[in-house]
Amino acid sequence: MKNKQIYLFIISICLSTNMLIGQTESNSNDTLIKKDKLLNINKLRFGFDLLKPIVSSSEGDNLNYEIVGDLQLTENIYLAGEYGSIDKLIEDENINFNSSGSFLRVGLDYNLFKNWIGMDNSIYVGFRYGNSSFSNKILNYEVRNKDSYFSNLVEDEFQTIEYSNLSGNWIEILLGIKVETFKNVYLGLSLRLNKLLSDEKPNNFGNLFIPGFNKVTDENTFGSGFNYTLTYSIPLKKRK
Amino acid sequence: MIKGSHLILISLILILSCEKDDICIEGSDNTNRITIGFLDDKTKNPTGISLVNLKSIGNDSIIHETFSGQSIKLPLKVNSTKTQFLLDNNDLIDTLTIYHQSIHQYLNRSCGYKSNFIINSQTEITKQTGWIREISVIKDSIFNEEQTNIFIHY
Numbered sequence: 001m002k003n004k005q006i007y008l009f010i011i012s013i014c015l016s017t018n019m020l021i022g023q024t025e026s027n028s029n030d031t032l033i034k035k036d037k038l039l040n041i042n043k044l045r046f047g048f049d050l051l052k053p054i055v056s057s058s059e060g061d062n063l064n065y066e067i068v069g070d071l072q073l074t075e076n077i078y079l080a081g082e083y084g085s086i087d088k089l090i091e092d093e094n095i096n097f098n099s100s101g102s103f104l105r106v107g108l109d110y111n112l113f114k115n116w117i118g119m120d121n122s123i124y125v126g127f128r129y130g131n132s133s134f135s136n137k138i139l140n141y142e143v144r145n146k147d148s149y150f151s152n153l154v155e156d157e158f159q160t161i162e163y164s165n166l167s168g169n170w171i172e173i174l175l176g177i178k179v180e181t182f183k184n185v186y187l188g189l190s191l192r193l194n195k196l197l198s199d200e201k202p203n204n205f206g207n208l209f210i211p212g213f214n215k216v217t218d219e220n221t222f223g224s225g226f227n228y229t230l231t232y233s234i235p236l237k238k239r240k
Numbered sequence: 241m242i243k244g245s246h247l248i249l250i251s252l253i254l255i256l257s258c259e260k261d262d263i264c265i266e267g268s269d270n271t272n273r274i275t276i277g278f279l280d281d282k283t284k285n286p287t288g289i290s291l292v293n294l295k296s297i298g299n300d301s302i303i304h305e306t307f308s309g310q311s312i313k314l315p316l317k318v319n320s321t322k323t324q325f326l327l328d329n330n331d332l333i334d335t336l337t338i339y340h341q342s343i344h345q346y347l348n349r350s351c352g353y354k355s356n357f358i359i360n361s362q363t364e365i366t367k368q369t370g371w372i373r374e375i376s377v378i379k380d381s382i383f384n385e386e387q388t389n390i391f392i393h394y
Contacts, residue, residue, distance in 0.1 A: 094352025143344060144264065144354050145271035147315035149296070149303055152271075154319045154344065154353075204346045218349045 040237075043072035045186065047231025052084070062087040062100075068188075068229050070109060080126060081106040082227070086134075086211035095141040095208070101134020103212025105172065120180045120233075128172040130194070132212045135164035136202065163202035168210040170196045170223070184233040194223040264351035271355045273313040274338065277388040281373040286310045289329065289394070297324040297335065313385060318342050318355040329394075332369040336392070339363050357382040359389060 049066035056064035066084035073079055087100035107128035113121055138161060143152040176190030196216065199207050207216050214225045280287040290308040295301065303314065316323045316338065325336045339360040344353040359380040365372050373393045382389060 093350060141353055143271055143318040144269075144347065144351050145315070145318060147271070147273060149301070149315050150299065150317045150319075150323075152318050204344075206346060206349060208349050216349075 039074050041072055042235070042237035043070075043078075043233055044236055045070050045231040045233045047186070047188075047229050049082075049084070049227045050230055051228050052086075056088065059089070061089055064088060066227060066229075068227070068231060070231075076111040078109040078111070078124075078126075079106075080109045080128075082128075082212075084212060088209070088211075089139075090209045092208055094144070095138060097136050097138045097208070099134060099136050099209045099211060101132055101166075101211040103130060103132035103134075103210075105130040105212065107172070109174075109176070120186075122176075122178045124176050124178070126174045126176070126190075128174065128192075129169070130172060130212055131167070131169045132210050133165070133167045134211045135162060135166060136205065136207070136209075137162040138205065161205075163205055166200050166202060166207060168196060168199035168207060168213055170194050170210075170213050172225075178231070184235065186229075186231045186233065188227075188229040188231060190227055190229075192225040192227075194225060196221040196223065264347075268351050269345075269347055269354050271315075271318060272357075272382050272385045273315050274357070274359070274382055274390070275311055275313050275385055275388045276336075277311040277378075277391045279391050279393045281393040284393075287394075292328050293326075294328070295326055297326060311388060316340055316342070316355075316357050316382075318344070321360075327372065327392075329371050332371040334368055334370070334372045335366040336372075336375070337364050337366060338390075363390065365392075 046067070046069045048068065052064040052066050056062065064084070064086050066082055068080075068082045070078040070080035082105045083102070085102045087098070089096065089098050105128040107126055109124045109126035111122040111124045113123040115121060140153060140155045143154055145152045172192045172194045174190045174192040176188060178186045178188040181187050194213050196210075196213060199210065199216075201207055209215055210223075212225075214223050216223060278287055278289045279285065288308060288310050290306070291304070291312075292306050293302050294304040294307055294312075294314075296303070304312075314325060319342070321340060321342065323338045323340065325338075327334050327336055339362045341358040341360065343356045343358065345356055346353055359377055359382070361377060361380075363375065363377055365375050371394055375393065376391050377389065378391060379387050379389050
């Protein structure tokens with residue numbers, strides 16, 4: 001957990017310094033010419049989440065990853081999506097279990113940021129529809145018992161079960177930034193608020209974690225998430 | 241434009257950081273103990289008894305140093321199918337072996353699992369001294385603590 005915060009900190013610094021450098025470099029190119037506002041499909045970006053592989057390896061889980069992509073539709077609207085694979089040990093209050101599965105999210109992003117010419121940064125809002133299929137394997141758990149004379153810990157092989165063929169789907173709203181750090185290379189951050197629409201629950205257990213959606217709470221169907229991405233833009237048209 | 245999105249960013253961060261802790265409420269469902277009653281072997285009436293150093297085999301700590309009464313509630317092992325107690329009545333020690341199934345029932349995230357028990361009929365008394373005559377299983381399922389599950393005849 002501590003490692004995760006350190007990585008976050010480092011990447012935040014990289015991101016903010018890059019943004020400043022980007023600003024100063026482009027000042028020399030200032031003009032008042034505006035871009036075309038018609039349908040212009042001239043950008044296709046592919047990339048991946050920087051944190052998930054690092055966090056999963058530092059926590060001793062199997063490789064987790066998330067591939068991201070977006071396609072520019074108009075000047076400010078992008079078709080966007082993410083695909084990922086998660087295999088993660090969840091240490092919850094009473095139950096430790098392994099959650100593994102894959103997820104897909106698709107939706108649109110809308111850029112709010114007015115770039116000066118020559119720059120290509122964005123601050124955007126967006127929405128996604130997400131779907132995940134996964135399985136949970138309980139490793140051990142503490143049985144709730146007012147009497148603690150005997151150990152209440154239940155370890156593997158005694159009523160620990162693998163629950164497979166689970167699924168969940170949800171919607172997200174998100175806010176993010178993308179900064180062009182080098183030509184055609186972008187660093188991005190997005191924060192997401194999720195609302196679970198439905199999920200396939202196992203018998204005698206709950207969905208406490210859904211890959212792609214993250215933690216599911218008892219009280220409500222909201223969740224949250226974020227990603228730090230590095231993307232490469234495949235230029236479909238030459239930039240003026 | 242940028243100011244507006246900053247507002248959204250700040251509020252989103254605030255929402256994300258307000259993650260509520262799930263706390264299991266005191267009165268929620270819980271694992272129940274077995275209720276053992278004591279009967280006089282001749283009259284079959286509930287009769288008070290005195291026990292000392294009540295403990296389980298394989299566990300060094302003592303549940304009750306002294307006990308006296310007509311019935312007692314004892315915990316069962318949630319991760320085993322056998323729970324044994326040493327019943328010491330005036331230095332006469334007999335072993336009560338309870339065979340049971342532990343059925344774990346999922347409650348929710350904050351409370352996790354509770355255990356229900358079903359007592360098997362092999363449940364027996366190992367007579368070292370024989371102060372206990374016999375035992376009878378009255379109610380084999382433990383879903384609450386109101387009913388007596390087994391009677392010890394002495």
